[in-house]
Amino acid sequence: MPQPPIVxxxxxxxxESLNNDAPEYGTTINAVFIxxxxxxxxxxxxxxxxxxxxxxxxxxxxxxxxxxYNFVVxxxxxxxxxxxxxxxxxxxxAQAEGFNTNTTxxxxxxxxxTDDAPNAAKASLARLAAWKLGQxxxxxxxxxxxxxxxxxxxxxxxxxxxFNRISGHRDAYATECPGTALYNQLPTLRxxxxxxxxxxxxxxxxxxxxxxxxxxxxxxITVNWAATTPTSLITKYEVLVDGKSVAAKxxxxxxxxxxxxxxxxxxxxxxxxxxxxxxTTSSIAVTAETTPPVFSTKPTLSLRTGTVDTxxxxxxxxxxxxxxxxxxxxxxxxPAAKTYGPTTASAPLTAKSGAATAFSxxxxxxxxxxxxxxxxxxxxxxxxxxxxxxxxxxxxxxSSYLGGASLSSSAKNASLxxxxxxxxxxxIVxxxxxxxxxxxYVDGTKTATVDLKSTATAFRNALWTKSWSSAGKHxxxxxxxxxxxxxAVTTDGIAYLR
Numbered sequence: 001m002p003q004p005p006i007v008x009x010x011x012x013x014x015x016e017s018l019n020n021d022a023p024e025y026g027t028t029i030n031a032v033f034i035x036x037x038x039x040x041x042x043x044x045x046x047x048x049x050x051x052x053x054x055x056x057x058x059x060x061x062x063x064x065x066x067x068x069y070n071f072v073v074x075x076x077x078x079x080x081x082x083x084x085x086x087x088x089x090x091x092x093x094a095q096a097e098g099f100n101t102n103t104t105x106x107x108x109x110x111x112x113x114t115d116d117a118p119n120a121a122k123a124s125l126a127r128l129a130a131w132k133l134g135q136x137x138x139x140x141x142x143x144x145x146x147x148x149x150x151x152x153x154x155x156x157x158x159x160x161x162x163f164n165r166i167s168g169h170r171d172a173y174a175t176e177c178p179g180t181a182l183y184n185q186l187p188t189l190r191x192x193x194x195x196x197x198x199x200x201x202x203x204x205x206x207x208x209x210x211x212x213x214x215x216x217x218x219x220x221i222t223v224n225w226a227a228t229t230p231t232s233l234i235t236k237y238e239v240l241v242d243g244k245s246v247a248a249k250x251x252x253x254x255x256x257x258x259x260x261x262x263x264x265x266x267x268x269x270x271x272x273x274x275x276x277x278x279x280t281t282s283s284i285a286v287t288a289e290t291t292p293p294v295f296s297t298k299p300t301l302s303l304r305t306g307t308v309d310t311x312x313x314x315x316x317x318x319x320x321x322x323x324x325x326x327x328x329x330x331x332x333x334x335p336a337a338k339t340y341g342p343t344t345a346s347a348p349l350t351a352k353s354g355a356a357t358a359f360s361x362x363x364x365x366x367x368x369x370x371x372x373x374x375x376x377x378x379x380x381x382x383x384x385x386x387x388x389x390x391x392x393x394x395x396x397x398x399s400s401y402l403g404g405a406s407l408s409s410s411a412k413n414a415s416l417x418x419x420x421x422x423x424x425x426x427x428i429v430x431x432x433x434x435x436x437x438x439x440x441y442v443d444g445t446k447t448a449t450v451d452l453k454s455t456a457t458a459f460r461n462a463l464w465t466k467s468w469s470s471a472g473k474h475x476x477x478x479x480x481x482x483x484x485x486x487x488a489v490t491t492d493g494i495a496y497l498r
Contacts, residue, residue, distance in 0.1 A: 001134035005079065006079045006080070007080045013053055021066065033095060033099070034129075035105060036117075036179045037055060037109050038177070039109060041115055048076070052067070064094050065094075067082050069105045073128070088135065095107070096173060098151070098173070099148060114180070117182045123192070133166075140190050142164075153173070164190065192233055196271070196279035197229045197277075203226050205217075205267075206221065211325075213285060217288050223269060225255070231251045232251070233273060234274065236249065264286070265288070266284070287367070290369060291369060292369040293363040293371045294321065295319060295363060299359060299375045302318070303424040307462075308428050310354070310381065313381065315379065321342075321371070327342035328366045329341060333362055334374075354381070357376060359375055378497065378498050380497075382495070384493040389414075391480070392409055393408065395407060401459060402460055406491060409489055410482060413479055416478050419475045419476075422496035423471040425466055425476055425496040427463060428462050428463075428495060431452045436486045436487045438478045438489045439478070440477070443474055
């Protein structure tokens with residue numbers, strides 16, 4: 001394990017003139033004892049050096065030769081050199097009475113009885129412990145038997161006990177230190193120190209869509225991952241495609257972009273812990289394909305029922321899009337923007353009267369490939385005044401009618417007919433509770449009987465429509481039925497598509 005950054009005694013302001021005692025050394029590092037200083041947690045990290053100087057002064061006043069801890073860590077994760085003698089040597093401290101020789105003591109500034117230590121501090125504890133134990137090829141997840149070199153109230157002189165390689169002060173001495181909250185985190189610190197990287201998982205794949213258990217893409221994806229081990233303990237990440245490393249990132253990275261060749265692949269992320277141990281995610285299946293969707297039925301337009309005015313004639317746009325790998329969506333891009341699901345094959349829209357309206361669609365498959373299709377149509381409103389009339393018809397004026405006027409008749413067999421060239425037609429009427437019925441003839445053939453009765457009054461209502469597969473010349477004729485008790489038929493004309 002590499003040595004983490006450590007603030008030297010000179011950097012934190014240790015006055016070396018205060019003691020001239022030479023450091024004492026053991027021969028190895030068998031264990032790391034974790035402490036807390038039992039001070040405030042609300043300090044600012046710019047005050048940490050002063051706090052370390054204060055701890056040293058306190059320990060010197062107690063008659064110790066120097067600060068007792070081998071290292072001190074603040075809540076921001078900064079590591080300070082403690083007792084003098086060299087950070088990379090087995091300096092004997094005064095931190096775990098009876099077990100100071102061949103161990104290292106690390107204290108976190110603050111009190112962690114109920115408050116957990118910040119992640120930055122815990123990451124530095126794990127990193128420091130891994131380095132110190134690693135100097136002597138000691139596994140941070142292991143255990144060791146230590147023998148008390150002094151009676152300390154918990155162990156008698158010469159008494160042996162089994163300790164975790166990373167232990168709390170309370171394991172060796174009758175104390176609450178390092179605080180219950182921090183003590184309960186020691187299993188996590190051991191795992192972080194020893195490796196491999198924990199909690200590694202692929203979280204999302206950008207540039208691809210999940211279909212069942214397989215991601216589909218055009219080829220370029222970004223793999224996003226997460227791990228619970230702190231980044232400071234991770235050397236690198238790699239993205240593996242079909243078992244081979246194709247992208248390498250630092251231990252702070254959370255994503256990487258890769259480009260896949262056409263076909264099916266397995267994708268994984270491998271993390272290398274600073275110990276050299278590796279962890280690899282479960283594989284995900286990713287298929288790269290570049291075949292675009294197909295509009296098996298080109299877009300078509302037809303009139304539909306609804307309220308008509310010159311700026312909004314009700315129409316239905318229909319289509320059918322398919323894709324072998326799976327259709328994701330169909331987007332309308334003109335004359336407005338809207339997105340439809342893969343199974344939707346029609347949409348209620350509107351068109352202006354008298355002007356061609358262009359409709360554009362884009363189909364996108366789950367891999368991200370697209371195909372476009374377009375068509376245009378012109379909706380034409382023909383007023384009732386342009387009809388050929390038979391029987392008695394009365395002109396009615398109102399701003400609610402198209403053009404401000406309509407024709408109404410209660411005479412049996414009175415008729416209106418319009419001839420046009422187009423592929424869809426709608427009859428536009430006014431409706432009320434007293435409205436009657438009319439028979440509709442298309443090209444001389446009786447096609448429908450339409451009842452105009454409505455509990456709510458409605459104007460400019462496209463009540464009946466008919467469409468053909470292609471444009472042609474047609475004649476629409478409406479004949480008043482003179483329904484008993486409600487004979488009136490009021491019409492605004494017709495609309496057709498050309």
